[in-house]
Amino acid sequence: xxxxxxxxxxxxxxxxxxxxxxxxCVRVVWNRTLVARHARWHxxxxxxxxxxxxxxxxxxxxxxxxxxxNEVSSVPLQQTLRHQHNAMTAFFAKRARYPRFKSRxxxxxxxxxxxxxxxxxxxxxxxxxxGALAFVWSWPNIDAATLDPSTxxxxxxxxxxxxxxxxxxxxxxxxxxxxxxxxxxxxxLTDFAVLSTGERIPHPKHMERRERxxxxxxxxxxxxxxxxxxxxxxxxKIARVHSQVRDARRDFLHKASTALxxxxxxxxxxxxxxxxxxxxxxxxxxxxxxxxxxxxxMLAYKAHRDGRHLAVVDRWYPSSKTxxxxxxxxxxxxxxxxxxxxxxxxTRHDRDVNAAKNIAxxxxxxxxxxxxxxxxxxxxxxSVRSAMNQELSRAIEGIPVL
Numbered sequence: 001x002x003x004x005x006x007x008x009x010x011x012x013x014x015x016x017x018x019x020x021x022x023x024x025c026v027r028v029v030w031n032r033t034l035v036a037r038h039a040r041w042h043x044x045x046x047x048x049x050x051x052x053x054x055x056x057x058x059x060x061x062x063x064x065x066x067x068x069x070n071e072v073s074s075v076p077l078q079q080t081l082r083h084q085h086n087a088m089t090a091f092f093a094k095r096a097r098y099p100r101f102k103s104r105x106x107x108x109x110x111x112x113x114x115x116x117x118x119x120x121x122x123x124x125x126x127x128x129x130x131g132a133l134a135f136v137w138s139w140p141n142i143d144a145a146t147l148d149p150s151t152x153x154x155x156x157x158x159x160x161x162x163x164x165x166x167x168x169x170x171x172x173x174x175x176x177x178x179x180x181x182x183x184x185x186x187x188x189l190t191d192f193a194v195l196s197t198g199e200r201i202p203h204p205k206h207m208e209r210r211e212r213x214x215x216x217x218x219x220x221x222x223x224x225x226x227x228x229x230x231x232x233x234x235x236x237k238i239a240r241v242h243s244q245v246r247d248a249r250r251d252f253l254h255k256a257s258t259a260l261x262x263x264x265x266x267x268x269x270x271x272x273x274x275x276x277x278x279x280x281x282x283x284x285x286x287x288x289x290x291x292x293x294x295x296x297x298m299l300a301y302k303a304h305r306d307g308r309h310l311a312v313v314d315r316w317y318p319s320s321k322t323x324x325x326x327x328x329x330x331x332x333x334x335x336x337x338x339x340x341x342x343x344x345x346x347t348r349h350d351r352d353v354n355a356a357k358n359i360a361x362x363x364x365x366x367x368x369x370x371x372x373x374x375x376x377x378x379x380x381x382x383s384v385r386s387a388m389n390q391e392l393s394r395a396i397e398g399i400p401v402l
């Protein structure tokens with residue numbers, strides 16, 4: 001199984017200077033290659049292969065004004081060409097968007113393969129970098145001296161923190177014991193997640209707790225002169241606040257996804273189009289802070305790793321408007337309505353709990369009983385007809401009144 005371990009790194013000033021120079025060379029190679037690809041496609045309607053970009057890199061190093069490319073290790077430069085080739089392949093396969101240019105103000109990274117680094121007794125040495133790179137290993141049950149990574153990636157965040165990521169192949173861990181439980185998960189804004197069992201996972205609201213400080217820093221940066229050292233200091237403080245929010249949110253998502261995978265054998269979630277939902281100007285800010293897409297990715301790879309089943313329900317399925325008891329479908333249900341009573345069976349529903357139960361039913365993990373005593377499984381098309389009572393009515397003499 002392919003996995004990665006990411007931990008903090010603490011380079012010396014000499015090592016930081018070499019790595020920063022490597023980051024700059026990686027940006028130059030990436031941006032120039034992307035410009036050449038773009039120009040060739042729009043002029044000749046021809047795509048560029050990795051071999052052609054590799055030959056262009058060799059010619060690039062011979063240019064006098066780009067002679068600094070020879071001062072750093074050539075492996076990160078070749079790796080950035082492979083990454084760009086994979087990105088273009090994913091774009092033409094309609095799995096990702098068009099690759100963007102790299103900026104010096106964002107996250108910087110450089111990847112090294114086995115020929116450009118050495119890992120011995122837990123000490124990491126990179127090509128053309130003086131000394132061993134110090135890092136903090138955060139997994140006490142794994143000995144860093146036994147690591148045999150195939151790729152090492154060194155990165156620097158905008159807040160100034162350094163990281164090193166080890167990618168390696170490990171044995172598949174034994175699957176945990178089955179619990180015999182299934183659950184439907186409804187993601188929302190009032191609560192982060194509501195389970196079909198009735199449990200609620202509240203929103204941690206990491207950004208709300210730091211928003212006041214962030215606004216103060218942003219006002220301070222707006223008053224600083226562009227290009228000044230004071231502006232750079234405030235900009236680093238803003239990046240630090242965003243990093244704190246990102247780390248806290250990721251920690252929460254990891255804990256929530258791990259708890260679900262350990263407790264349930266099968267998990268059903270809704271296929272949410274987060275990018276389309278964020279176009280709503282009233283809810284875009286709240287939706288962007290939830291991390292729904294990252295949460296689903298965590299559920300997917302953790303369920304695959306632990307032998308669990310993850311089912312995804314169609315996004316157009318009316319989980320909130322369908323009665324989880326009898327299957328009756330409401331014509332309309334506003335977002336302000338948090339509780340409603342089924343007009344067919346009279347069951348009182350909580351909007352989110354009812355949606356979570358219907359998601360489990362639509363995924364085939366649970367069943368409901370209709371008025372006739374039959375099992376109900378709601379599938380496509382989403383229009384579910386309400387159950388009809390087939391009992392014979394009592395005969396009454398006289399003229400029936402409508």
